[in-house]
Amino acid sequence: MISFNYETDFKLENEVHFSKWISSTIQEENCREGEIIYVFCSDDYLHKLNVDFLNHDTLTDIISFDYSVGKELHGEIYISVDRVKENASDFNVSFEDEIARVIIHGVLHYCGYKDKSDDEEKLMRSKEDYYLGIR
Template sequence: MPINFYNSNIEFRLREIKVIKKWIEKVILLHGYQVENLSIIFCSEEEIVRINSEFLKHNYPTDIITFSYSQEKSIEAELYIALSVVKCNSKIFNQTFKNELERVIIHGVLHLLGYNDKTRAQRKVMREAEDKYLKLLHENVTGI
């Protein structure tokens, strides 16, 4: 189950990588999926704007963009996370950077598992799932 973290033109060191990887794996397995290859790429705001513009046709930053190449129950994907946007959002939502980053990571993973956030009802379901799996992470930091 390879889950790898990369930096793209920024310097960042994710703490507790093993715990985060196990958490992601557990959430994916709970949904009946396997990880083939999941790359989580930390990038700049400029890079996420470029990706948004090229692939989604909008010219503004988002905290995450998810590219899924998955087939059936096998996850193969790339998650691009703009750390400066996450940091800004952490202040807006009165969260620590760490907590906001964890939420963004699980948000991207949930998209890979079929969750969507286009409608109000979908956003509610997505938020409840995020809360559920963040609780799993924080309750079981050493036991995942």
């Protein structure tokens, strides 16, 4: 089950469409959907999580806590709407495209994709682009 929660004034339009898109991505990656919770929040909210839980004193667009068991995906994905807006401007893309990229990025981590090395990041971007193209 995929759920969307809000710690900010932002509301995701067409939650049903996003939920179906995320579910189909999980299936295509040969994983099973468990409980995945998205929380949309502010920079301040996410920064506090970053400091408290990861010991990182930086701003970020996404933090995911992965509770998956094997191929059954479970977790919490926190997304800073403030950071997504700024990144959309910096990358010269629409807010809608950037929020979709971050949404799918989180679930791709649960599917096993990483982005620490250049090769891992290249594969992650390729997967993001693929799923963005079929949303």
